[in-house]
Amino acid sequence: MSQDNEYGAGQIQVLEGLEAVRKRPAMYIGSTDSRGLHHLVYEVVDNSIDEALAGHCDAIEVALHEDGSVSVTDNGRGIPVDTHEQYDRPALEVIMTVLHAGGKFDNKSYQVSGGLHGVGVSVVNALSSELEVEVKRDGAVWTHRFEFGEPQVDEFERVRDLEPDEDTGTTIRFWPDDGIFETTEFDFKTLENRLRELAFLNSGVEISLADERTDESSTFLFEGGIREFVEYLNETKTALHDDIIYYDDESEGIEVEIAMQATDELQGSIHAFANNINTREGGTHLTGFKTALTRVVNDYANTHDMLDDLDGDNLRGEDVREGLTAVISIKHPDPQFEGQTKTKLGNSEVRGIVESVTHQQLGTFFEENPDTTTAIISKAVEAARARKAAKQAEELTRRKSALESTSLPGKLADCQSRDPSKSELFVVEGDSAGGSAKQGRDRKFQAILPLKGKILNVEKHRLDRILENDEIRALITAIGGGVGDEFDIEKARYQRLILMTDADVDGAHIRTLLLTLLYRHMRPLIEAGYVYAAQPPLYRVRYRGNTYDAMDEAERDRIIEEECNGNPTQVQRFKGLGEMNPDQLWDTTMNPENRVLKRITVEDAAAADRMFNILMGDAVGPRKQFIKDHANDAEWVDI
Ligand code: 0RA
Numbered sequence: 001m002s003q004d005n006e007y008g009a010g011q012i013q014v015l016e017g018l019e020a021v022r023k024r025p026a027m028y029i030g031s032t033d034s035r036g037l038h039h040l041v042y043e044v045v046d047n048s049i050d051e052a053l054a055g056h057c058d059a060i061e062v063a064l065h066e067d068g069s070v071s072v073t074d075n076g077r078g079i080p081v082d083t084h085e086q087y088d089r090p091a092l093e094v095i096m097t098v099l100h101a102g103g104k105f106d107n108k109s110y111q112v113s114g115g116l117h118g119v120g121v122s123v124v125n126a127l128s129s130e131l132e133v134e135v136k137r138d139g140a141v142w143t144h145r146f147e148f149g150e151p152q153v154d155e156f157e158r159v160r161d162l163e164p165d166e167d168t169g170t171t172i173r174f175w176p177d178d179g180i181f182e183t184t185e186f187d188f189k190t191l192e193n194r195l196r197e198l199a200f201l202n203s204g205v206e207i208s209l210a211d212e213r214t215d216e217s218s219t220f221l222f223e224g225g226i227r228e229f230v231e232y233l234n235e236t237k238t239a240l241h242d243d244i245i246y247y248d249d250e251s252e253g254i255e256v257e258i259a260m261q262a263t264d265e266l267q268g269s270i271h272a273f274a275n276n277i278n279t280r281e282g283g284t285h286l287t288g289f290k291t292a293l294t295r296v297v298n299d300y301a302n303t304h305d306m307l308d309d310l311d312g313d314n315l316r317g318e319d320v321r322e323g324l325t326a327v328i329s330i331k332h333p334d335p336q337f338e339g340q341t342k343t344k345l346g347n348s349e350v351r352g353i354v355e356s357v358t359h360q361q362l363g364t365f366f367e368e369n370p371d372t373t374t375a376i377i378s379k380a381v382e383a384a385r386a387r388k389a390a391k392q393a394e395e396l397t398r399r400k401s402a403l404e405s406t407s408l409p410g411k412l413a414d415c416q417s418r419d420p421s422k423s424e425l426f427v428v429e430g431d432s433a434g435g436s437a438k439q440g441r442d443r444k445f446q447a448i449l450p451l452k453g454k455i456l457n458v459e460k461h462r463l464d465r466i467l468e469n470d471e472i473r474a475l476i477t478a479i480g481g482g483v484g485d486e487f488d489i490e491k492a493r494y495q496r497l498i499l500m501t502d503a504d505v506d507g508a509h510i511r512t513l514l515l516t517l518l519y520r521h522m523r524p525l526i527e528a529g530y531v532y533a534a535q536p537p538l539y540r541v542r543y544r545g546n547t548y549d550a551m552d553e554a555e556r557d558r559i560i561e562e563e564c565n566g567n568p569t570q571v572q573r574f575k576g577l578g579e580m581n582p583d584q585l586w587d588t589t590m591n592p593e594n595r596v597l598k599r600i601t602v603e604d605a606a607a608a609d610r611m612f613n614i615l616m617g618d619a620v621g622p623r624k625q626f627i628k629d630h631a632n633d634a635e636w637v638d639i
Pocket of ligand 1: 044048079080
């Protein structure tokens with residue numbers, strides 16, 4: 001590369017662009033925590049998926065290397081290596097260094113561009129201490145290398161000729177910059193979940209993940225696409241009909257694909273995607289689907305006299321969706337994402353398109369498949385009947401007055417603060433730990449609610465039944481925002497809800513029950529990041545008048561080695577929270593100065609949904625397997 005290129009206007013522009021990314025990384029990838037880190041991989045994979053959507057690639061391999069780098073290899077056309085006219089530099093270099101250059105480069109073949117942030121690989125490059133590209137195209141293998149986004153002079157190289165039978169493609173390998181990211185450790189399970197989802201959403205593309213650190217690996221290839229996604233989501237549930245209902249359509253350049261199957265569950269689970277992005281906040285595609293679904297079901301039920309038991313009432317959307325598992329996937333040339341987390345599809349034309357394709361195609365399916373349709377509608381009628389019965393018994397009024405009343409539960413030791421942003425509620429397992437927590441706390445801002453034994457398994461019961469459980473009512477009343485559809489996060493009395501359970505199997509079970517309750521009936525609390533798990537230490541080591549607490553065995557051993565020269569005077573194992581005296585509990589687990597809290601996130605609604613079904617549902621086999629698989633996995637309750 002010549003000096004001119006080095007310091008030309010184009011190069012200065014590039015450096016400024018990369019500098020902007022490094023200065024405000026969160027603006028481009030959302031955050032610099034573990035989530036942001038994993039985003040880097042998704043961003044690179046998205047480019048390969050785009051290549052697959054354009055019809056040029058059917059295999060993508062992700063590898064986690066022992067040196068902390070990740071590589072993504074695809075068998076697409078390869079990033080162009082010829083000279084980019086406008087920049088007078090290798091196109092490869094432009095794509096890797098100019099913000100947003102990747103997609104714009106060849107707009108026609110890039111009809112649909114995925115990626116939540118849609119920022120392009122140049123952002124990954126800017127946030128990597130090192131990045132290597134290998135391209136196979138134009139009859140040769142080419143490599144290039146970058147550091148902190150900057151092309152390394154003279155390292156753009158034509159390495160060798162391609163073998164006659166050798167495939168074209170691209171490999172991008174990068175080392176995330178540890179000066180930018182809070183953590184640079186990739187998590188196999190997190191990547192596996194997203195890659196599985198991408199494989200479901202892009203049928204026929206084989207996506208594999210290999211972890212060279214542990215030799216774990218997974219390969220996903222679903223010829224059935226989102227039909228297989230629905231099958232997977234329903235693996236642990238009882239379906240009401242054998243077939244997976246599926247239809248698709250393309251109009252105005254917008255592709256629509258929908259798959260669904262009804263189950264005997266009380267909970268419905270509809271997952272909507274736009275350009276492979278999980279639109280958790282919903283949007284026009286979801287609204288269009290719901291509207292048409294309710295209408296088609298009511299049309300059929302009415303013409304077939306199936307609503308006699310409902311005194312002429314129609315089915316409500318919620319009745320029809322009870323126990324329904326559905327996946328909606330649309331691909332749009334220019335998606336507009338809105339909402340708090342930019343995961344709500346805003347394009348208004350999509351609503352009518354999804355509505356009309358659902359109306360037509362689902363209507364036809366119903367007419368042609370009366371047995372399946374009857375199974376679905378009978379379930380909806382049952383749901384409607386239960387809903388009406390509950391109302392008749394004035395359950396709803398009772399719920400309102402009982403749960404929104406100002407009288408707080410007797411077991412609650414409330415805090416003095418009335419400012420939710422400063423108040424925390426510790427939900428504590430057992431009366432004895434509850435007692436210690438009450439004595440040890442800072443009553444100014446810390447409230448304690450002891451819960452006795454196990455709460456009701458909320459997965460198994462409708463809301464009216466759940467609300468009969470005293471422990472659950474105490475929790476709901478203490479939080480103060482109501483429950484279910486009526487839950488109002490603005491009314492929550494605490495913006496930290498800290499689950500404090502023992503570090504043993506029972507404790508994990510109780511925490512899972514509590515999380516299920518929160519996930520199903522007060523989900524906004526989790527979405528807002530208000531829910532935490534306390535992390536009480538497991539060991540206390542004493543040496544020469546000092547005490548050290550350890551969260552696990554590894555930390556205990558490190559302390560003994562490094563702090564106590566190999567000989568502690570005493571090692572205490574905390575068997576449970578109840579064993580700690582109030583001071584110890586305050587010191588180790590409650591004092592904001594010392595404690596470690598783990599924030600609970602809805603990282604992947606589909607995965608969490610599946611976990612709750614496995615853990616809480618009827619099928620025993622998958623549950624045992626799941627617990628076995630995750631026995632040593634500290635992350636498994638981290639929904
Ligand atoms: C721009 C243009 C073309 C392909 C690509 C980018 C491309 C980028 C990535 C990133 C990862 N894998 C990729 N594969 C392809 C098309 C060039 C042509 O017309 O051949």
